[in-house]
Amino acid sequence: MTATLAGVDFATDAPQVARALIGVLVLVDGVGGRIVETEAYDREDPASHSHGGPRPRNASMFGPPAYVYVYRSYGIHWCMNFVCREAGHGAGVLIRAIEPLFGLDRMRARRGSPLDDRLLCAGPGRVGQALGITRALDGLPLDAPPFELRPAEGPVDVVTGPRIGISKAVDLPWRYGLAGSRFFSRPFRPTPR
DNA sequence: ATTATGATTGGCT
DNA sequence: GCCAATCATAATC
Numbered sequence: 001m002t003a004t005l006a007g008v009d010f011a012t013d014a015p016q017v018a019r020a021l022i023g024v025l026v027l028v029d030g031v032g033g034r035i036v037e038t039e040a041y042d043r044e045d046p047a048s049h050s051h052g053g054p055r056p057r058n059a060s061m062f063g064p065p066a067y068v069y070v071y072r073s074y075g076i077h078w079c080m081n082f083v084c085r086e087a088g089h090g091a092g093v094l095i096r097a098i099e100p101l102f103g104l105d106r107m108r109a110r111r112g113s114p115l116d117d118r119l120l121c122a123g124p125g126r127v128g129q130a131l132g133i134t135r136a137l138d139g140l141p142l143d144a145p146p147f148e149l150r151p152a153e154g155p156v157d158v159v160t161g162p163r164i165g166i167s168k169a170v171d172l173p174w175r176y177g178l179a180g181s182r183f184f185s186r187p188f189r190p191t192p193r
Numbered sequence: 194a195t196t197a198t199g200a201t202t203g204g205c206t
Numbered sequence: 207g208c209c210a211a212t213c214a215t216a217a218t219c
Binding site: 194195196197198199200202203204205206 | 207208209210212213214215216217218219
C-alpha cells in the first residue's frame with residue numbers, strides 16, 4: 001500500500017515526512033497555503049503524544065497514515081498533525097506554519113484582525129484557527145474533502161533545528177522549515193558551521 | 194529585543 | 207492538582 005499523496009510517502013518515518021511536507025500546498029475547504037514549518041513526532045519519542053501508547057485522545061495517531069490528528073493545545077488552540085508510518089505505530093507531523101495563499105479573507109475573519117498577514121498562520125495554534133480546524137476533523141483522510149494537498153513545485157531548500165515548546169527530547173533536530181521563508185512561528189537559528 | 198503572565202480545558206498522576 | 211507540541215498582550219531592558 002502506497003499512501004503517497006502530493007508526492008509525499010506518508011508510510012515513512014516522521015522526520016522524513018516532516019521534511020517532505022515542506023513546500024506542499026495544503027487546503028482545508030479551499031483555505032490554506034504552502035507548508036513552511038513542520039515538526040516530527042514518533043512513539044519512541046518522550047515529547048510525543050503517542051509516547052504512552054494508544055489512548056482515546058491520540059487514537060488517530062495510531063490509525064493509518066495520511067490521516068489527520070487534531071489535538072487541543074493548552075485548552076485553547078486546535079493543532080493539526082498528519083499521521084505517518086504505518087497504522088498502529090503512532091507517528092505524526094505537526095503543521096507549525098503555513099504561507100497564506102488561498103482564502104485570505106476567511107483567515108483574517110477567523111483570526112480577528114492581526115495587523116500583519118505574516119501572523120495569519122505563523123504557529124500551530126494560528127494555523128488551526130486560520131484554517132478552521134476543530135476536533136470534527138480528527139481522524140479524517142487527507143485525500144478527500146475538506147482536505148486537499150498539492151505537491152511542492154520545484155526544488156525545496158530545507159532548514160532544520162530543535163523543536164519548540166517541549167520539555168523532553170529537546171535536542172532532537174526534528175523541526176523543519178522552508179529556507180528563507182518569512183512565515184515561521186519563530187526564526188531558525190543560522191546554520192552552525 | 195527579550196521576558197513575563199493570563200487564558201482555559203482535557204488528560205493524566 | 208498539575209501540566210501542556212500556544213498565543214496575545216504588557217512590561218522592562
